[in-house]
Amino acid sequence: MIYLDNAASTPVHQKVIDEMIPYFREQYGNPSSIHKLGRFANTAIQNSRKRIAELINADSKEILLTSGGTESNNTAIYGTVLQRKGKHIITSSIEHDAILEPCKRLEKEGYRISYLPVDKHGLVNVDDLQNEISHDTCLITIMFANNEVGTIQPIKEIADVAHKNNIVFHTDAVQAVGKVPINVNDIGVDLLSISSHKLNGPKGVGALYIRKGINISPLILGGGQENGLRSGTENVASIVGFGMACKLAKEDMNQNIIHFKKLTSKLITRILSEIPQTSLNGHVEKRIPNNAHFTFLGVNGEDLIIKLDENKIAASTGSACSVRIQKASHVLRSMGFSHEQIAGSLRLTVGITNTEEEIDQTVDVLKKVVQELRIVSPYKTKYNF
Ligand SMILES: Cc1ncc(COP(=O)(O)O)c(C=O)c1O
Structure with missing residues (x-):
């Protein structure tokens, strides 16, 4: 074949598979357990978090591990609106369904959503964004690169507009991470979604970068893993694979x-x-x-x-x-x-x-x-x- x-998914890199296998066979501890096997699994997660952070020049404390791009996007949107008073969100008309569907649901719940148009190349206009901002805009979410046509948006300019207006800015960077260099500090985003299976890692794991100082509410409640932001026993083998995929993506x-x-x-x-x-x-x-x-x-x-x-x-x-x-x-x-x-x-x-x-x-x-x-x-x- x-x-x-x-863009739909990528083959898992052999080095990623090799890195994951011990976490099915010998290192099966629960990362929350106090004993040695638990501590080992926890260390593996923290090492992977560091590798994921390094790919986008973030701090490992700014990485929330999720089940993939869809969950990261949902967490960014709901996690933000649950924290903020405003009832208006600005997004674009060409987002992935993992953005559009949560927005549609919020619309039914009384939020106002502005869908920015794009030109014939798939680019949003930063002036249009500026014009849509109102006193109750709580979130701007605009994708980094489009999953169909690949167009890259002016992310830094969008972040500047968002920050001048004290609005949280999220970008769905699922198609961009590993394909173009990304430095979250240079572009100034607050929240950024990543998916492992788009960069030669395993499926069902991803991350949401959350800039230090930005607060979001958890969507999944339970045992308090991930600093209380996403409960549930961690998918250790996949997280380790994702970490390795990020390390390779950065090196290569x-x-x-x-x-x-x-x-x-x-x-x-x-x-x-x-x-x-x-x-x-x-x-x-x-x-x-x-x-x-x-x-x-x-x-x-x-x-x-x-x-x-x-x-x-x-x-x-x-x-x-x-x-x-x-x-x-x-x-x-x-x-x-x-x-x-x-x-x-x-x-x-x-x-x-x-x-x-x-x-x-x-x-x-x-x-x-x-x-x-x-x-x-x-x-x-x-x-x-
Ligand atoms: C732009 C974009 N966002 C989000 C997703 C969803 O990511 P995941 O498959 O990890 O849930 C995809 C997957 O195709 C995507 O292309």
């Missing part, structure tokens, strides 16, 4: 970025020049290096994915699936795309294990299947708009 769906960042850029540049150059009626979506420069998102006019993206799968290539349209049924992309719609452009979209996201040969093979297959699909089934949408 040629795996080009690294520069060479990974070069590798990602080489592969996506090849994809972009070859696809745009060799397949007619094709365009690259998202911002040309302000994008994460591992993402290449295209529209093939006259083709249905879902059919394309099935054809690619038959040719042993794993790809995605990038928009959320609910029980494997593709939803029309709210991101592309917000970017002003037509139904036909949305239907013909395909996301190819590269990872550390991909090679140039795989990229060449993929483009060769794409050329063939796009042509076949254009002849066999002229554009028809399966999407429910």
Whole structure:
């Protein structure tokens, strides 16, 4: 299989697996236990917390361990609104469902939510943000990099606006961490979400960076683990794997970025020049290096994915699936795309294990299947708009 769906999830690094195994076999203690096995597990968690913190230049005391990006986002939103009096939240129209769904629920509970529009490249406008701020805005949550088209938002400028107005700023950085250097002190965010399985770590574990001095309320109550902010016996093996994944992501960042850029540049150059009626979506420069998102006019993206799968290539349209049924992309719609452009979209996201040969093979297959699909089934949408 040629795996080009690294934005959905990534293969677990062998060094990560090796690091995790002892925590299933010999080091099975509960980190809250007083005996030696418990203390050992607790130390492993604290060492991993440090590795996670180092990847974003945070202090390990600022890292809250969670079950992944979804929980980190929910904790950031609910944890903040439970602490603050304001009833207004500003977000963007292109966020992941792990932001949009909690916002929708809060809307039903009486909160006002502003969804900032984006331009055709998927960028929010900082002036629009400034104009939306009101006396009761309690939270701004805007993603670092979009999971479909890869566009990177002006995070530092957004943080500056938030702080000038004394508003907490959260960013969902699930797609950005490990793909671009992030220094939380330089950009000045208050809360930042990370997911382990997007950076060659195990699934079901992640973190929320919480700047010192920012208070959030816990959502999960019980034995008081994680300083009372998230109760429940820690998932030690996964936390250890996540820590190792962060250590590797930091050490290999520069060479990974070069590798990602080489592969996506090849994809972009070859696809745009060799397949007619094709365009690259998202911002040309302000994008994460591992993402290449295209529209093939006259083709249905879902059919394309099935054809690619038959040719042993794993790809995605990038928009959320609910029980494997593709939803029309709210991101592309917000970017002003037509139904036909949305239907013909395909996301190819590269990872550390991909090679140039795989990229060449993929483009060769794409050329063939796009042509076949254009002849066999002229554009028809399966999407429910
Ligand atoms: C931008 C973004 N936020 C949040 C999530 C959810 O992360 P997790 O799968 O760790 O819950 C994803 C996963 O696709 C994502 O791409």
